[in-house]
Amino acid sequence: MANVKKEKIIELVDITRQFDDGVIAVDNVNLYVRKGEFITFLGPSGCGKTTTLRMIAGFDKPSSGKILLNGEDISHLPPNKRPINTVFQRYALFPHINVYENIAFGLKLKRVKVTYQDKNGKQVERIEKLKKHELAQKVEKALKMVDLEGFEKRSVSTLSGGQQQRVAIARAIVNEPEILLLDEPLGALDLKMRKDMQLELKEMHRKLGITFIYVTHDQEEALTMSDTIVVMKDGVIQQIGTPTDIYNEPKNSFVADFIGESNIFSGTMVGDRKVRFINHNFDCVDDFAKNEKVDVVVRPEDVFLMDEDKGQVNGKIISSIFKGVHYEMVMQVGKTEIVIQDTIERKVGEKVSIFIKPGDIHIMEKEFSTNKYDGYITKKNTVCFGDGEFECDVTQLYEGSFLDEEGYLITADGEKIDLTDVDVNVEVGLKDIEISDDAEAGGAIGNIVSMIYKGDHYQLIVRTDENEEDYVFDTEDTWNENDRVSVIIPKEKIKLSLKQEVKR
Secondary structure (H helix, E strand, O other): OHHHHHOEEEEEEEEEEEOOOOOEEEEEEEEEEEOOOEEEEEOOOOOOHHHHHHHHHOOOOOOEEEEEEOOEEOOOOOHHHOOEEEEOOOOOOOOOOEHHHHHHHHHHHOEEEEEEEOOOOOEEEEEEEOOHHHHHHHHHHHHHHOOOOOOOOOEHHHOOHHHHHHHHHHHHHOOOOOEEEEEOOOOOOOHHHHHHHHHHHHHHHHHHOOEEEEEEOOHHHHHHHOOEEEEEEOOEEEEEEOHHHHHHOOOOHHHHHHOOOOEEEEEEEEEOOEEEEOOEEEEOOOOOOOOOEEEEEEOHHHOEEEEOOOOOEEEEEEEEEEOOOOEEEEEEEOOEEEEEEEOOOOOOOOEEEEEOOHHHOEEEEOOOOEEEEEEEEOOOOEEEEOOEEEEOOHHHHOOOOEEOOOOOEEOOOOOEEOOOOOEEEEEEEOOOOEEEOOOOOOOEEEEEEEEEEOOOOEEEEEEEOOOOOEEEEEEOOOOOOOOEEEEEOOHHHOEEEEOOOOOO
16 A cells, blocks of 8 residues: 555545636546556546646646645645646747747756855855756757757747647756646647657657646547546546546446447346347346346447348448448437447448447446426426426425415315425426527526437436536437527426425
8 A cells, every 4th residue: 555655646635626706617526646647637628627737737726625746735836836847738839039948948947956065165055047058958858858859949930830849848848847737738730740749749758757647628639648547527527547448438428428439328227237228138247236227338349230130139221431440330220320330331221230249238327317406486386496497286295285366275184385485306307308499488598518319319418507507308309519598398297395394
Protein backbone atom coordinates (compact mmCIF):
# COMPACT_ATOMS: atom_id res chain seq x y z
CA MET A 1 0.00 0.00 0.00
CA ALA A 2 2.88 2.40 0.79
CA ASN A 3 4.16 2.13 -2.79
CA VAL A 4 0.73 2.87 -4.27
CA LYS A 5 0.43 5.98 -2.10
CA LYS A 6 3.90 7.13 -3.06
CA GLU A 7 3.17 7.01 -6.78
CA LYS A 8 0.11 9.26 -6.52
CA ILE A 9 1.25 12.67 -7.77
CA ILE A 10 -2.14 14.40 -7.84
CA GLU A 11 -5.20 13.53 -5.79
CA LEU A 12 -8.61 15.22 -5.99
CA VAL A 13 -10.65 14.72 -2.82
CA ASP A 14 -14.40 15.55 -2.87
CA ILE A 15 -13.80 18.38 -5.36
CA THR A 16 -16.82 20.53 -6.25
CA ARG A 17 -16.82 23.71 -8.33
CA GLN A 18 -19.93 25.86 -8.28
CA PHE A 19 -20.01 29.09 -10.28
CA ASP A 20 -21.58 32.36 -9.09
CA ASP A 21 -24.75 31.70 -11.12
CA GLY A 22 -25.33 28.48 -9.16
CA VAL A 23 -24.21 26.11 -11.94
CA ILE A 24 -22.25 23.13 -10.57
CA ALA A 25 -19.53 22.43 -13.14
CA VAL A 26 -17.76 19.70 -11.14
CA ASP A 27 -19.73 17.67 -8.61
CA ASN A 28 -17.90 15.84 -5.80
CA VAL A 29 -15.10 14.36 -7.93
CA ASN A 30 -12.61 11.93 -6.40
CA LEU A 31 -9.64 10.57 -8.35
CA TYR A 32 -5.89 10.23 -8.28
CA VAL A 33 -3.21 10.49 -10.96
CA ARG A 34 -0.09 8.33 -10.79
CA LYS A 35 3.38 9.75 -11.34
CA GLY A 36 4.39 9.51 -15.01
CA GLU A 37 0.86 8.57 -16.14
CA PHE A 38 -0.88 9.84 -19.30
CA ILE A 39 -4.42 10.43 -18.07
CA THR A 40 -7.22 11.90 -20.19
CA PHE A 41 -10.42 13.64 -19.12
CA LEU A 42 -12.94 12.79 -21.82
CA GLY A 43 -16.49 14.00 -22.28
CA PRO A 44 -18.84 16.31 -24.21
CA SER A 45 -18.78 20.11 -23.96
CA GLY A 46 -19.87 21.32 -20.53
CA CYS A 47 -19.08 18.05 -18.73
CA GLY A 48 -16.57 19.66 -16.33
CA LYS A 49 -13.30 18.34 -17.79
CA THR A 50 -11.69 21.74 -18.49
CA THR A 51 -12.87 23.13 -15.13
CA THR A 52 -11.20 20.14 -13.42
CA LEU A 53 -7.98 20.85 -15.35
CA ARG A 54 -8.13 24.55 -14.43
CA MET A 55 -8.45 23.66 -10.74
CA ILE A 56 -5.38 21.40 -10.96
CA ALA A 57 -3.51 24.27 -12.68
CA GLY A 58 -4.66 26.78 -10.04
CA PHE A 59 -6.61 29.05 -12.43
CA ASP A 60 -9.88 28.06 -10.67
CA LYS A 61 -10.33 27.35 -6.97
CA PRO A 62 -12.58 24.49 -5.82
CA SER A 63 -15.76 25.53 -3.99
CA SER A 64 -15.17 22.58 -1.67
CA GLY A 65 -12.78 19.65 -1.38
CA LYS A 66 -9.03 19.70 -1.79
CA ILE A 67 -6.27 19.06 -4.33
CA LEU A 68 -3.18 17.24 -3.13
CA LEU A 69 0.19 17.33 -4.92
CA ASN A 70 2.54 14.63 -3.61
CA GLY A 71 0.33 14.51 -0.51
CA GLU A 72 0.46 18.31 0.14
CA ASP A 73 -2.72 20.42 -0.08
CA ILE A 74 -2.25 22.93 -2.94
CA SER A 75 -5.92 23.99 -3.27
CA HIS A 76 -5.10 27.65 -2.56
CA LEU A 77 -1.60 27.79 -4.03
CA PRO A 78 -1.36 30.25 -6.97
CA PRO A 79 -0.55 28.81 -10.45
CA ASN A 80 3.01 30.19 -10.53
CA LYS A 81 3.87 28.34 -7.30
CA ARG A 82 2.80 24.94 -8.68
CA PRO A 83 5.25 22.66 -10.58
CA ILE A 84 2.64 22.47 -13.33
CA ASN A 85 2.53 23.94 -16.83
CA THR A 86 -0.42 24.17 -19.21
CA VAL A 87 -0.68 23.97 -23.01
CA PHE A 88 -3.88 25.59 -24.29
CA GLN A 89 -5.84 24.95 -27.49
CA ARG A 90 -4.97 28.44 -28.79
CA TYR A 91 -1.27 28.02 -27.85
CA ALA A 92 -1.06 31.65 -26.53
CA LEU A 93 2.26 32.30 -28.34
CA PHE A 94 3.68 35.81 -28.80
CA PRO A 95 3.52 36.57 -32.56
CA HIS A 96 5.99 39.52 -32.42
CA ILE A 97 8.95 37.46 -31.12
CA ASN A 98 10.74 34.44 -32.59
CA VAL A 99 10.62 30.78 -31.55
CA TYR A 100 13.64 31.04 -29.21
CA GLU A 101 12.25 34.09 -27.40
CA ASN A 102 8.81 32.44 -27.03
CA ILE A 103 10.31 29.37 -25.38
CA ALA A 104 12.75 31.37 -23.24
CA PHE A 105 10.11 33.88 -22.10
CA GLY A 106 9.18 32.11 -18.85
CA LEU A 107 12.79 31.15 -18.10
CA LYS A 108 13.90 34.78 -18.26
CA LEU A 109 11.45 35.58 -15.46
CA LYS A 110 12.59 32.60 -13.42
CA ARG A 111 14.75 33.05 -10.34
CA VAL A 112 16.91 30.25 -8.94
CA LYS A 113 18.83 29.79 -5.70
CA VAL A 114 22.61 29.90 -6.22
CA THR A 115 25.09 29.03 -3.45
CA TYR A 116 28.44 30.91 -3.25
CA GLN A 117 31.39 30.88 -0.88
CA ASP A 118 32.35 34.28 0.46
CA LYS A 119 35.97 35.26 1.21
CA ASN A 120 35.65 33.77 4.68
CA GLY A 121 34.68 30.37 3.23
CA LYS A 122 31.09 30.74 4.40
CA GLN A 123 28.29 29.52 2.11
CA VAL A 124 25.93 32.26 0.97
CA GLU A 125 22.63 31.76 -0.92
CA ARG A 126 21.50 34.29 -3.54
CA ILE A 127 18.42 34.41 -5.78
CA GLU A 128 19.53 35.06 -9.35
CA LYS A 129 18.31 34.95 -12.92
CA LEU A 130 19.47 32.09 -15.12
CA LYS A 131 22.72 32.83 -16.94
CA LYS A 132 22.60 33.26 -20.70
CA HIS A 133 24.32 29.95 -21.47
CA GLU A 134 22.04 28.08 -19.01
CA LEU A 135 19.02 29.62 -20.73
CA ALA A 136 20.32 28.58 -24.18
CA GLN A 137 20.98 25.00 -23.00
CA LYS A 138 17.47 24.61 -21.65
CA VAL A 139 15.83 26.06 -24.81
CA GLU A 140 18.01 23.84 -27.02
CA LYS A 141 17.01 20.76 -25.03
CA ALA A 142 13.29 21.65 -25.27
CA LEU A 143 13.55 22.27 -29.05
CA LYS A 144 15.24 18.91 -29.49
CA MET A 145 12.45 17.23 -27.55
CA VAL A 146 9.80 18.61 -29.96
CA ASP A 147 11.92 18.13 -33.13
CA LEU A 148 12.32 21.84 -33.87
CA GLU A 149 16.12 22.24 -33.79
CA GLY A 150 17.17 25.01 -36.19
CA PHE A 151 13.86 26.88 -35.81
CA GLU A 152 15.15 29.26 -33.10
CA LYS A 153 15.16 32.40 -35.26
CA ARG A 154 11.95 31.63 -37.15
CA SER A 155 8.99 33.95 -36.64
CA VAL A 156 6.07 32.18 -34.96
CA SER A 157 3.65 33.56 -37.58
CA THR A 158 5.48 31.65 -40.37
CA LEU A 159 4.99 28.25 -38.66
CA SER A 160 2.29 25.69 -39.45
CA GLY A 161 -0.35 24.82 -36.84
CA GLY A 162 1.52 21.65 -35.86
CA GLN A 163 4.82 23.53 -35.48
CA GLN A 164 3.16 26.23 -33.37
CA GLN A 165 1.72 23.51 -31.18
CA ARG A 166 5.20 22.07 -30.67
CA VAL A 167 6.56 25.50 -29.72
CA ALA A 168 3.75 25.78 -27.12
CA ILE A 169 4.74 22.38 -25.71
CA ALA A 170 8.45 23.30 -25.72
CA ARG A 171 7.65 26.49 -23.80
CA ALA A 172 5.75 24.41 -21.24
CA ILE A 173 8.38 21.67 -20.78
CA VAL A 174 11.39 24.03 -20.71
CA ASN A 175 10.45 24.83 -17.08
CA GLU A 176 10.80 21.12 -16.26
CA PRO A 177 7.37 20.80 -14.63
CA GLU A 178 6.34 17.68 -12.73
CA ILE A 179 2.98 17.74 -14.51
CA LEU A 180 2.01 18.93 -17.98
CA LEU A 181 -1.66 19.89 -18.50
CA LEU A 182 -2.96 19.87 -22.08
CA ASP A 183 -6.35 21.47 -22.76
CA GLU A 184 -7.59 20.24 -26.17
CA PRO A 185 -4.19 21.14 -27.69
CA LEU A 186 -4.94 19.48 -31.04
CA GLY A 187 -8.35 21.09 -31.52
CA ALA A 188 -7.15 23.71 -34.01
CA LEU A 189 -5.33 21.23 -36.29
CA ASP A 190 -6.67 19.50 -39.39
CA LEU A 191 -7.48 15.77 -39.23
CA LYS A 192 -4.20 14.41 -40.65
CA MET A 193 -2.05 16.74 -38.55
CA ARG A 194 -4.08 15.82 -35.47
CA LYS A 195 -3.48 12.09 -36.00
CA ASP A 196 0.26 12.69 -36.51
CA MET A 197 0.47 14.85 -33.39
CA GLN A 198 -1.36 12.22 -31.29
CA LEU A 199 1.49 9.79 -31.94
CA GLU A 200 4.12 12.49 -31.40
CA LEU A 201 2.61 13.51 -28.08
CA LYS A 202 2.54 9.89 -26.92
CA GLU A 203 6.23 9.53 -27.87
CA MET A 204 7.04 12.86 -26.17
CA HIS A 205 5.38 11.62 -23.00
CA ARG A 206 7.52 8.47 -23.13
CA LYS A 207 10.74 10.49 -23.56
CA LEU A 208 9.97 13.07 -20.87
CA GLY A 209 8.65 10.59 -18.30
CA ILE A 210 6.52 13.29 -16.62
CA THR A 211 2.81 13.19 -15.86
CA PHE A 212 0.48 14.28 -18.69
CA ILE A 213 -3.11 15.30 -17.87
CA TYR A 214 -5.01 15.77 -21.11
CA VAL A 215 -8.48 17.12 -21.90
CA THR A 216 -10.42 16.21 -25.05
CA HIS A 217 -13.91 15.46 -26.36
CA ASP A 218 -12.39 13.26 -29.10
CA GLN A 219 -12.75 9.58 -28.15
CA GLU A 220 -10.22 8.37 -30.73
CA GLU A 221 -7.63 10.78 -29.32
CA ALA A 222 -8.26 9.47 -25.80
CA LEU A 223 -8.12 5.81 -26.87
CA THR A 224 -4.91 6.34 -28.89
CA MET A 225 -2.82 8.17 -26.31
CA SER A 226 -3.98 7.46 -22.76
CA ASP A 227 -2.87 5.08 -20.05
CA THR A 228 -6.08 5.94 -18.18
CA ILE A 229 -9.32 7.59 -19.32
CA VAL A 230 -11.72 9.47 -17.03
CA VAL A 231 -15.14 9.77 -18.72
CA MET A 232 -17.19 12.72 -17.43
CA LYS A 233 -20.77 13.87 -17.84
CA ASP A 234 -22.53 16.76 -16.09
CA GLY A 235 -19.58 17.30 -13.74
CA VAL A 236 -19.63 13.69 -12.54
CA ILE A 237 -17.16 10.89 -13.31
CA GLN A 238 -18.97 8.10 -15.16
CA GLN A 239 -16.06 5.66 -15.44
CA ILE A 240 -12.29 5.46 -14.92
CA GLY A 241 -10.26 2.78 -16.67
CA THR A 242 -7.75 1.83 -19.34
CA PRO A 243 -8.78 2.49 -22.96
CA THR A 244 -9.44 -1.27 -23.37
CA ASP A 245 -11.63 -1.43 -20.25
CA ILE A 246 -13.60 1.68 -21.17
CA TYR A 247 -14.20 0.41 -24.71
CA ASN A 248 -14.93 -3.24 -23.90
CA GLU A 249 -16.69 -2.85 -20.53
CA PRO A 250 -18.63 0.44 -20.52
CA LYS A 251 -20.32 1.09 -17.15
CA ASN A 252 -23.49 2.63 -18.59
CA SER A 253 -25.21 3.53 -21.87
CA PHE A 254 -23.73 7.04 -21.88
CA VAL A 255 -20.16 5.67 -21.85
CA ALA A 256 -21.05 3.00 -24.42
CA ASP A 257 -22.58 5.60 -26.72
CA PHE A 258 -19.81 8.18 -26.25
CA ILE A 259 -16.83 5.84 -26.69
CA GLY A 260 -16.80 4.39 -30.18
CA GLU A 261 -19.86 3.09 -32.00
CA SER A 262 -22.32 0.88 -30.17
CA ASN A 263 -25.55 -1.02 -30.57
CA ILE A 264 -27.54 -0.34 -27.39
CA PHE A 265 -30.70 -2.37 -26.81
CA SER A 266 -33.24 -2.67 -24.02
CA GLY A 267 -33.15 -6.23 -22.70
CA THR A 268 -34.45 -8.52 -19.96
CA MET A 269 -32.54 -11.19 -18.06
CA VAL A 270 -34.42 -14.45 -18.63
CA GLY A 271 -32.21 -16.86 -16.70
CA ASP A 272 -28.72 -17.60 -15.43
CA ARG A 273 -26.44 -15.62 -17.79
CA LYS A 274 -29.19 -15.45 -20.40
CA VAL A 275 -30.56 -12.19 -21.78
CA ARG A 276 -33.41 -11.50 -24.18
CA PHE A 277 -33.21 -8.69 -26.72
CA ILE A 278 -34.21 -8.32 -30.39
CA ASN A 279 -36.76 -11.13 -29.72
CA HIS A 280 -34.11 -13.75 -29.02
CA ASN A 281 -32.53 -15.32 -25.93
CA PHE A 282 -28.73 -14.95 -25.97
CA ASP A 283 -26.10 -16.50 -23.72
CA CYS A 284 -23.95 -13.86 -21.99
CA VAL A 285 -21.21 -13.77 -19.35
CA ASP A 286 -22.69 -11.13 -17.00
CA ASP A 287 -24.72 -12.25 -14.01
CA PHE A 288 -27.88 -10.28 -13.24
CA ALA A 289 -31.11 -11.17 -11.43
CA LYS A 290 -33.77 -12.99 -13.44
CA ASN A 291 -36.44 -10.68 -14.97
CA GLU A 292 -34.24 -7.59 -14.38
CA LYS A 293 -34.56 -4.97 -17.12
CA VAL A 294 -31.11 -4.15 -18.48
CA ASP A 295 -29.27 -2.25 -21.21
CA VAL A 296 -27.39 -4.46 -23.67
CA VAL A 297 -24.33 -3.19 -25.57
CA VAL A 298 -22.85 -4.92 -28.61
CA ARG A 299 -20.08 -3.29 -30.65
CA PRO A 300 -20.69 -3.29 -34.45
CA GLU A 301 -17.43 -5.19 -35.10
CA ASP A 302 -18.62 -7.99 -32.76
CA VAL A 303 -21.73 -8.81 -34.81
CA PHE A 304 -20.99 -11.63 -37.30
CA LEU A 305 -23.03 -11.76 -40.50
CA MET A 306 -24.12 -15.17 -41.81
CA ASP A 307 -26.49 -16.53 -44.41
CA GLU A 308 -30.19 -16.57 -43.51
CA ASP A 309 -31.15 -19.24 -40.90
CA LYS A 310 -27.46 -19.99 -40.12
CA GLY A 311 -27.16 -17.59 -37.16
CA GLN A 312 -29.20 -16.69 -34.08
CA VAL A 313 -31.53 -14.04 -35.54
CA ASN A 314 -32.69 -13.41 -39.12
CA GLY A 315 -33.05 -9.96 -40.64
CA LYS A 316 -32.64 -7.86 -43.76
CA ILE A 317 -29.86 -5.44 -44.79
CA ILE A 318 -31.37 -1.96 -45.19
CA SER A 319 -28.18 0.12 -45.54
CA SER A 320 -24.55 -0.37 -46.54
CA ILE A 321 -21.78 2.26 -46.57
CA PHE A 322 -18.11 1.66 -47.40
CA LYS A 323 -15.91 3.24 -44.69
CA GLY A 324 -12.46 2.52 -46.17
CA VAL A 325 -11.45 -0.36 -43.90
CA HIS A 326 -14.84 -2.03 -43.65
CA TYR A 327 -18.46 -1.80 -44.71
CA GLU A 328 -20.91 -0.41 -42.19
CA MET A 329 -24.23 -2.17 -42.69
CA VAL A 330 -27.57 -1.88 -40.92
CA MET A 331 -29.72 -4.98 -40.50
CA GLN A 332 -33.36 -4.67 -39.52
CA VAL A 333 -35.09 -7.19 -37.23
CA GLY A 334 -38.73 -6.19 -36.88
CA LYS A 335 -38.50 -2.51 -35.92
CA THR A 336 -34.98 -2.83 -34.45
CA GLU A 337 -31.85 -1.75 -36.33
CA ILE A 338 -28.46 -3.39 -35.73
CA VAL A 339 -25.25 -1.75 -36.98
CA ILE A 340 -22.63 -4.23 -38.27
CA GLN A 341 -19.05 -3.65 -39.42
CA ASP A 342 -17.56 -6.25 -41.76
CA THR A 343 -14.93 -6.39 -44.51
CA ILE A 344 -17.36 -8.34 -46.74
CA GLU A 345 -20.40 -6.47 -47.98
CA ARG A 346 -23.95 -7.81 -47.95
CA LYS A 347 -26.14 -5.88 -50.39
CA VAL A 348 -29.17 -3.82 -49.41
CA GLY A 349 -32.27 -6.04 -49.49
CA GLU A 350 -30.30 -9.24 -48.79
CA LYS A 351 -31.77 -11.55 -46.15
CA VAL A 352 -29.12 -12.57 -43.61
CA SER A 353 -28.68 -13.70 -40.01
CA ILE A 354 -26.30 -12.67 -37.24
CA PHE A 355 -24.27 -14.41 -34.57
CA ILE A 356 -23.01 -12.73 -31.38
CA LYS A 357 -20.60 -14.49 -28.99
CA PRO A 358 -21.56 -14.50 -25.27
CA GLY A 359 -18.38 -12.57 -24.35
CA ASP A 360 -19.26 -9.77 -26.79
CA ILE A 361 -22.62 -9.08 -25.15
CA HIS A 362 -22.14 -6.46 -22.41
CA ILE A 363 -24.96 -6.16 -19.86
CA MET A 364 -25.41 -2.97 -17.83
CA GLU A 365 -27.85 -1.86 -15.18
CA LYS A 366 -30.56 0.34 -16.66
CA GLU A 367 -29.56 3.90 -15.90
CA PHE A 368 -33.16 5.10 -16.06
CA SER A 369 -36.29 3.05 -15.45
CA THR A 370 -38.68 5.87 -14.48
CA ASN A 371 -38.75 9.59 -13.66
CA LYS A 372 -39.25 10.52 -9.98
CA TYR A 373 -39.76 14.05 -8.66
CA ASP A 374 -40.74 15.94 -5.52
CA GLY A 375 -43.85 17.98 -6.26
CA TYR A 376 -46.71 19.91 -4.69
CA ILE A 377 -50.38 20.46 -5.53
CA THR A 378 -51.54 23.97 -6.45
CA LYS A 379 -54.87 25.57 -5.58
CA LYS A 380 -55.97 24.76 -9.16
CA ASN A 381 -55.38 21.05 -8.43
CA THR A 382 -52.46 20.94 -10.86
CA VAL A 383 -49.08 19.56 -9.80
CA CYS A 384 -45.77 21.45 -9.88
CA PHE A 385 -42.56 19.45 -10.34
CA GLY A 386 -39.43 19.47 -12.48
CA ASP A 387 -39.61 23.26 -13.05
CA GLY A 388 -43.06 22.83 -14.62
CA GLU A 389 -46.79 22.68 -13.91
CA PHE A 390 -49.04 19.92 -15.21
CA GLU A 391 -52.70 18.86 -15.16
CA CYS A 392 -53.14 15.79 -12.95
CA ASP A 393 -55.70 13.59 -11.27
CA VAL A 394 -55.52 14.41 -7.54
CA THR A 395 -58.22 11.84 -6.67
CA GLN A 396 -55.54 9.09 -6.89
CA LEU A 397 -54.16 10.46 -3.60
CA TYR A 398 -57.20 9.08 -1.71
CA GLU A 399 -58.91 5.91 -2.86
CA GLY A 400 -62.57 6.43 -3.71
CA SER A 401 -62.32 10.25 -3.54
CA PHE A 402 -63.75 12.87 -5.92
CA LEU A 403 -63.65 16.65 -6.44
CA ASP A 404 -66.62 18.84 -5.53
CA GLU A 405 -67.71 21.87 -7.54
CA GLU A 406 -65.37 24.17 -5.60
CA GLY A 407 -62.37 21.94 -6.31
CA TYR A 408 -62.04 20.45 -2.82
CA LEU A 409 -61.26 16.77 -2.57
CA ILE A 410 -63.98 14.70 -0.91
CA THR A 411 -62.76 11.39 0.53
CA ALA A 412 -64.71 8.12 0.49
CA ASP A 413 -65.65 8.95 4.14
CA GLY A 414 -67.11 12.31 3.05
CA GLU A 415 -64.31 14.47 4.48
CA LYS A 416 -63.34 17.68 2.65
CA ILE A 417 -59.62 18.25 2.05
CA ASP A 418 -57.85 21.36 0.71
CA LEU A 419 -54.83 20.02 -1.21
CA THR A 420 -53.19 23.43 -1.85
CA ASP A 421 -49.40 23.20 -1.28
CA VAL A 422 -49.58 19.54 -0.25
CA ASP A 423 -46.24 17.78 -0.95
CA VAL A 424 -46.43 14.74 -3.21
CA ASN A 425 -44.20 12.13 -4.83
CA VAL A 426 -44.47 12.22 -8.61
CA GLU A 427 -43.60 9.37 -10.95
CA VAL A 428 -43.69 9.41 -14.75
CA GLY A 429 -42.75 6.46 -16.99
CA LEU A 430 -40.19 6.62 -19.82
CA LYS A 431 -42.91 6.02 -22.41
CA ASP A 432 -45.29 8.62 -20.94
CA ILE A 433 -43.57 11.85 -22.03
CA GLU A 434 -43.85 13.67 -25.34
CA ILE A 435 -42.14 16.84 -26.51
CA SER A 436 -43.05 19.67 -28.86
CA ASP A 437 -41.21 22.58 -30.44
CA ASP A 438 -44.25 24.70 -29.50
CA ALA A 439 -43.21 26.38 -26.23
CA GLU A 440 -46.85 26.73 -25.14
CA ALA A 441 -47.78 23.07 -25.69
CA GLY A 442 -46.30 21.55 -22.54
CA GLY A 443 -45.99 22.09 -18.82
CA ALA A 444 -42.21 22.58 -18.73
CA ILE A 445 -39.55 23.89 -21.13
CA GLY A 446 -35.94 22.79 -21.64
CA ASN A 447 -33.24 21.70 -24.05
CA ILE A 448 -32.41 18.21 -25.30
CA VAL A 449 -29.04 17.47 -23.65
CA SER A 450 -28.67 13.77 -24.48
CA MET A 451 -29.89 11.45 -27.22
CA ILE A 452 -28.99 7.75 -27.31
CA TYR A 453 -30.26 5.41 -30.04
CA LYS A 454 -31.42 2.05 -28.68
CA GLY A 455 -32.04 0.05 -31.85
CA ASP A 456 -35.73 0.88 -32.33
CA HIS A 457 -36.09 4.14 -30.39
CA TYR A 458 -34.14 7.08 -28.95
CA GLN A 459 -33.74 7.77 -25.25
CA LEU A 460 -33.75 11.54 -24.77
CA ILE A 461 -33.05 13.76 -21.79
CA VAL A 462 -34.62 17.22 -21.69
CA ARG A 463 -33.08 19.53 -19.07
CA THR A 464 -34.79 22.66 -17.74
CA ASP A 465 -32.99 25.98 -17.25
CA GLU A 466 -33.97 27.03 -13.73
CA ASN A 467 -33.03 24.04 -11.54
CA GLU A 468 -31.61 21.76 -14.25
CA GLU A 469 -34.37 19.18 -13.78
CA ASP A 470 -34.24 16.21 -16.19
CA TYR A 471 -37.06 14.51 -18.08
CA VAL A 472 -35.92 11.13 -19.44
CA PHE A 473 -38.11 9.39 -22.02
CA ASP A 474 -38.19 7.05 -25.00
CA THR A 475 -39.40 8.16 -28.42
CA GLU A 476 -39.34 6.91 -32.00
CA ASP A 477 -39.17 10.51 -33.29
CA THR A 478 -35.88 12.05 -34.41
CA TRP A 479 -34.75 15.25 -32.71
CA ASN A 480 -31.42 17.05 -32.39
CA GLU A 481 -29.32 17.73 -29.31
CA ASN A 482 -29.84 21.32 -28.02
CA ASP A 483 -33.34 21.57 -29.55
CA ARG A 484 -35.53 23.83 -27.38
CA VAL A 485 -38.72 21.93 -26.55
CA SER A 486 -41.70 21.84 -24.22
CA VAL A 487 -42.53 18.72 -22.20
CA ILE A 488 -46.02 17.23 -22.51
CA ILE A 489 -47.27 14.62 -20.02
CA PRO A 490 -50.89 13.39 -20.33
CA LYS A 491 -52.84 13.86 -17.09
CA GLU A 492 -53.52 10.14 -16.68
CA LYS A 493 -49.78 9.28 -16.94
CA ILE A 494 -48.75 11.28 -13.86
CA LYS A 495 -48.71 9.00 -10.79
CA LEU A 496 -49.05 10.80 -7.45
CA SER A 497 -48.66 9.68 -3.85
CA LEU A 498 -48.71 11.68 -0.63
CA LYS A 499 -45.41 12.43 1.09
CA GLN A 500 -47.31 12.37 4.37
CA GLU A 501 -50.97 12.21 5.42
CA VAL A 502 -52.72 15.60 5.16
CA LYS A 503 -54.09 16.94 8.44
CA ARG A 504 -57.87 17.08 8.17
